[in-house]
Amino acid sequence: MFDYQxxxxxxxGGLLSGVMYSLVAIGFVLxxxxxxxxNFAQGAMLLFAALTFVSLAERGVPFWLALGTTLxxxxxxxxxxxxxxxxxxxxxxxxxxxxATLGLSYVIEGAAQLLWGTQxxxxxxxxxxxxxxxxxxxxxxxxxxAAAIAGALVTAFALFFRFTRTGLAFRAVADDQFAALAIGLxxxxxxxxxxxxxxxxxxVAGLLWGARLGVQFSLSLVVLKALPVLVLGGFDxxxxxxxxxxxxxxxxxxxxxxxxxxxxxxxxAWAAYVVALGFLLVRPSGLFGQKLVxxx
Amino acid sequence: xxxxxRSIAAGWLTPSYLAPAILLIVAYGVVPFAGSxxxxxxxxxxxxxxxxxxxxxxxxxxxxxxxSLGSAAFLAVGAYAAYNFNLRLxxxxxxxxLVAAGLVAAAIGMVFGLPSLRLRGFYxxxxxxxxxxxxxxxxTKFEWFSNNNPSGVIDAPPLSVAGLTFSGxxxxxxxxxxxxxxxxxLAIRLLRLQVGRNFIALRDHETAAKVLGVPLLRTxxxxxxxxxxxxxIAGVLWAFAYLRTVEPAxxxxxxxxxxLFIIIIGGLASIRGxxxxxxxxxxxxxxxxxxxAALLGDVFDSGVLEMSQRIVIGALIIxxxxxxxxxxxxLVDRLAERVLRRxxxxxxxxxxx
Numbered sequence: 001m002f003d004y005q006x007x008x009x010x011x012x013g014g015l016l017s018g019v020m021y022s023l024v025a026i027g028f029v030l031x032x033x034x035x036x037x038x039n040f041a042q043g044a045m046l047l048f049a050a051l052t053f054v055s056l057a058e059r060g061v062p063f064w065l066a067l068g069t070t071l072x073x074x075x076x077x078x079x080x081x082x083x084x085x086x087x088x089x090x091x092x093x094x095x096x097x098x099x100a101t102l103g104l105s106y107v108i109e110g111a112a113q114l115l116w117g118t119q120x121x122x123x124x125x126x127x128x129x130x131x132x133x134x135x136x137x138x139x140x141x142x143x144x145x146a147a148a149i150a151g152a153l154v155t156a157f158a159l160f161f162r163f164t165r166t167g168l169a170f171r172a173v174a175d176d177q178f179a180a181l182a183i184g185l186x187x188x189x190x191x192x193x194x195x196x197x198x199x200x201x202x203x204v205a206g207l208l209w210g211a212r213l214g215v216q217f218s219l220s221l222v223v224l225k226a227l228p229v230l231v232l233g234g235f236d237x238x239x240x241x242x243x244x245x246x247x248x249x250x251x252x253x254x255x256x257x258x259x260x261x262x263x264x265x266x267x268x269a270w271a272a273y274v275v276a277l278g279f280l281l282v283r284p285s286g287l288f289g290q291k292l293v294x295x296x
Numbered sequence: 297x298x299x300x301x302r303s304i305a306a307g308w309l310t311p312s313y314l315a316p317a318i319l320l321i322v323a324y325g326v327v328p329f330a331g332s333x334x335x336x337x338x339x340x341x342x343x344x345x346x347x348x349x350x351x352x353x354x355x356x357x358x359x360x361x362x363x364s365l366g367s368a369a370f371l372a373v374g375a376y377a378a379y380n381f382n383l384r385l386x387x388x389x390x391x392x393x394l395v396a397a398g399l400v401a402a403a404i405g406m407v408f409g410l411p412s413l414r415l416r417g418f419y420x421x422x423x424x425x426x427x428x429x430x431x432x433x434x435x436t437k438f439e440w441f442s443n444n445n446p447s448g449v450i451d452a453p454p455l456s457v458a459g460l461t462f463s464g465x466x467x468x469x470x471x472x473x474x475x476x477x478x479x480x481x482l483a484i485r486l487l488r489l490q491v492g493r494n495f496i497a498l499r500d501h502e503t504a505a506k507v508l509g510v511p512l513l514r515t516x517x518x519x520x521x522x523x524x525x526x527x528x529i530a531g532v533l534w535a536f537a538y539l540r541t542v543e544p545a546x547x548x549x550x551x552x553x554x555x556l557f558i559i560i561i562g563g564l565a566s567i568r569g570x571x572x573x574x575x576x577x578x579x580x581x582x583x584x585x586x587x588x589a590a591l592l593g594d595v596f597d598s599g600v601l602e603m604s605q606r607i608v609i610g611a612l613i614i615x616x617x618x619x620x621x622x623x624x625x626x627l628v629d630r631l632a633e634r635v636l637r638r639x640x641x642x643x644x645x646x647x648x649x
Contacts, residue, residue, distance in 0.1 A: 038418045088618040094417060095363055099560055100617045102553065106610030114603040224429075224549075227422045235418065269433050273426035277411055280423065284414050 009137050010257050011250055016143035018249020019150045020208060024226035025233065025241035026154070027201035032235045033174040034194045035086065036094050040101040043223030044108035045199055047215075049074055050206030051112045054121040054215045067203075074199030077108075082192040109220055121215040125207065146208045153204055154242065157197070166193055174236075228276035234286030243287060248272045323473055328466040336465040337538075339578055344472040345533040347574035350558040351483060351567060352526030357556070358565035359487065360519035361499025362412055362420060366427035367527055368551035369408075373401040373431060374528025375535035375542055376441050379450045383443055391457050394475070397532050398525040404431070405524020412516045416502070428549055435544040449543045452536035468537040475533060479526055484567060486522065495519055496565075527555075560613055563623025572625050581605055 024042065031039045049070055056066040085100055127145045131138040161167035172180040173190045181187055206215075209222055226245075233244025255271040280286070331340065353367050378397035381388055388396075408427040412420050435441050435448050442448045455462040455471050462471040486492050494515045497505035506512050535542040554577060562573020584605055588596035620626050 038421075085614055085618075092617070092621075095361075096617055096621060098363070098418065098421070099556075100614050102556070103610040103613030103617070106606045107614070108610075110603040110606030110610065114600065114607065118599055118603075224425065227425065231419060231422050263437070266433060266437060270426060270429040273423070273429060277423050277426055280411065280419060281414055284419065 005137065007254075010253050012137055012139060013143070014250035014253030015246050016140065016147055016249070017253065018229075018246035019143070019147045019242075020205070020212070020245075021222075021225050021229045021249055022242045022245025023146075023150050023153070023201065023205040023208065024222050025229040025245050026157075026238060027198045027205065028226060028230055029236060029238050029241045030157075030194055030198050030201065032230075034170060035097075035173075035191055036177075037086075037097045037101060038094070038230075038235065039198065040098065040223060041081075041105035041108055042198065042202060042226070043220040044105035044112070045074070045077070045202035046206040046209065046222065047217065047220040048077070048108050048112040048206075049199065049203040050123070050210035050215045050219055051116045051121070053203070053207060054123050054210065055116040057123075058121065070203055071200065074203055075196045078195035078197075078199045079192045081195050082188060086191055086195075087188055105220070105223075109217070113217065118217065121210075123207065123210040123215050125211045127211070142212070149204060149208065150242075153201065154238065157238070166190075170194065225272070228272040230286075231276040232279055232286055234288040237286075237288035240286055240288030248275070251275050320477060324470070328470055331466075331469075333465040336469040339582075341465075341469050341472050341538045342534070343574050343578045344469075344476045345530050345538050346555070346558060346577060347571045348476045348479060348533060349527050349530035349555050350562065350570035350574050351480060352523045352530060353555050354559045354565065354567070354570045355483060355487075355495070355526065356519050356523035358559055358563075358569075359492065359499060360495040360516070360523075362409075362516065362519060363417075363556075364424040364523070365421055365549070365552050365556065366408065366424040366431075367555040368547040368549065369427045369431035370401045370405055370524045370527040371531030371534055371551065372435060372544060372547035373404050373524075374398060374531030375547075376435055376450065377401065377528065378532040378536065379443075379453075380441065382453045389457065390453070390455060394529060394532055398529045401528025401531065402521040402525035405520045405527075406517050409517055409520025409524075412520065413513055425549075428552055432544050432547060435547075447543060449541060450535070452540040455536060462537075472533045472537045475529065479529060480567065483522075483526065487567075491515070491518060499565075557609060557613060559623075561609075561616060561624055563625035564621075566623065566625045569623050569625035572628065573623065576624065580609075584608065 024046065027042045027045070028039055031037055031042075052073055053066055053070045056069055057063065061069070081104065085104055086097075089097055089100055125145075127142050130142075131140050133139075161170055169180070169185050169190050170193065172183075172185055173187065177187065180190075205222075206219065209219055213219060225248075229241060229244040229248045231244075232248060233240025233242070252268055252272050255275075256268045259271070260267045327340070328336070349367060349371060352370075353364060356362050356364055374397045377400040378393050381393035381396050382390065385393075404427070408424060411423040415423060439445060439448070442450050455468065457471075462468055487495070494505070494510045497508065497510050498512065498515050498519070502512065505515075531547075539546070558573035558577050559570055560573075561576055562571070563569025581601070585596070585601050588601060588604065592600075616623060
């Protein structure tokens with residue numbers, strides 16, 4: 001007899017944990033849309049942000065001050081990356097840029113741990129990871145909280161892109177770099193803004209992931225969770241990142257529970273990749289890639 | 297990039313083979329006798345294995361333009377395949393196991409290369425990660441691969457070919473050197489053939505290559521196959537000649553990145569670049585630890601070393617991509633050219649860079 005309640009519980013848990021993947025994926029999409037770079041360093045930025053925040057908080061800095069300071073540091077990091085890495089590499093092939101972000105992720109990971117040490121830090125955001133019951137289904141409170149934060153973040157970005165001049169410049173560059181240049185938009189400035197935005201996303205995602213896993217090196221490996229999400233959703237669509245994240249989260253959990261036992265478990269590590277790959281063979285540009293783009 | 301092709305027959309006789317020939321003579325005739333066990337075991341043997349792996353990846357990424365982030369998976373496939381051939385088919389000569397392991401790696405590489413028929417660029421790079429995670433998982437999960445060792449650890453059998461046993465630091469070094477020399481020679485020949493030209497055409501412009509009649513499907517699969525074959529053999533050297541006890545965790549994503557970094561640092565689409573990059577990757581951490589210990593003393597412990605190593609390598613990659621995308625080998629070549637321009641003409645003619 002198929003246990004529907006259990007199925008729904010796994011499904012909901014997966015959907016919600018998928019939101020956490022979406023959060024990481026959105027950082028990728030922002031940068032990819034405007035500069036055509038697949039930023040592998042997103043995970044390293046996430047680690048850097050979380051580690052900086054935790055280290056400040058552990059030294060007795062109050063929550064909001066620590067958050068503000070980390071934010072400022074992430075902004076500075078975004079601007080610095082534009083200056084030192086992106087600007088000299090203008091007009092290079094996307095693959096060259098990708099490899100540069102690989103190098104960048106090494107630099108940031110190394111610097112973060114050299115600065116703040118390599119031990120594991122606990123992070124408490126004041127939200128307990130306790131389940132509560134809703135209609136007979138157990139749901140994690142923390143997951144709901146994360147989903148709410150993600151929703152707020154996406155809404156904030158959507159408003160920002162629609163109603164501000166920078167947001168408008170953003171959309172113009174995403175649409176057509178050359179046309180944007182021709183009408184006098186300053187590309188470097190837009191890129192610096194984009195990397196800053198990605199830094200903010202990294203901070204939010206870093207705090208949520210850090211609260212769940214503990215702040216440590218493996219935090220930078222969540223990029224690997226976000227990549228299948230991007231493949232599934234399309235590299236250049238925020239909607240895709242959200243839908244893809246939620247789907248991957250659900251697929252991963254369902255696969256682990258219902259398919260995993262046939263292989264002796266532990267298939268979470270690659271199930272998402274196989275699904276994303278299989279999907280790609282049918283639709284090479286992902287769910288929302290290029291053709292059905294929702295401009296943000 | 298590659299030098300312009302001369303006529304193949306004349307190629308064998310020109311002095312451009314002088315430098316590699318001298319290197320080989322030194323590597324065979326002097327190094328095994330003069331080198332300490334530490335030099336051979338901890339530096340030269342891993343250098344040879346890494347260089348071969350980088351050469352394999354360079355065929356795929358540098359020449360054929362398909363980025364792969366899963367090289368370590370094929371190292372692992374090579375190592376575990378050779379182990380199992382050796383374990384389960386006793387009468388199989390080791391050399392046959394070696395080639396068979398390469399072929400297994402090639403087959404797996406072609407399977408994971410299949411998506412390249414429809415995917416390009418980033419999508420393909422991401423799909424090669426699937427190989428990385430899947431292979432590592434399978435080798436840990438199924439104990440059959442490691443003869444029922446619960447953590448997937450395998451121990452190397454003795455290296456013996458035709459009654460000749462390669463033991464000791466010098467023996468393992470000589471075995472690696474021979475394998476690497478032969479495979480490298482074959483790779484160079486391959487690149488001079490139509491297949492090699494097809495790789496480059498595929499990299500430079502896929503659509504143009506197709507229009508010119510390059511069979512894309514075959515070329516791509518061949519690139520994945522040949523590359524994985526070479527990386528698989530490098531995996532056998534890494535596991536059996538260098539470490540001698542390996543576990544699946546040793547073939548993680550960091551190892552894949554290391555090999556990719558070798559070819560970026562050494563030089564994409566350059567055979568010599570793979571060797572130069574591998575030499576750098578082996579020597580650099582040692583230099584850095586000496587330098588750090590000398591400058592900072594006790595503060596420079598292994599944790600700090602690892603982190604500063606990451607920072608320097610990352611920064612070096614960014615710097616090279618900005619200033620010299622053809623890698624260290626281009627710098628070396630330019631330097632050599634400058635020196636040669638000032639040298640007497642007879643010398644210039646006999647080395648001819």
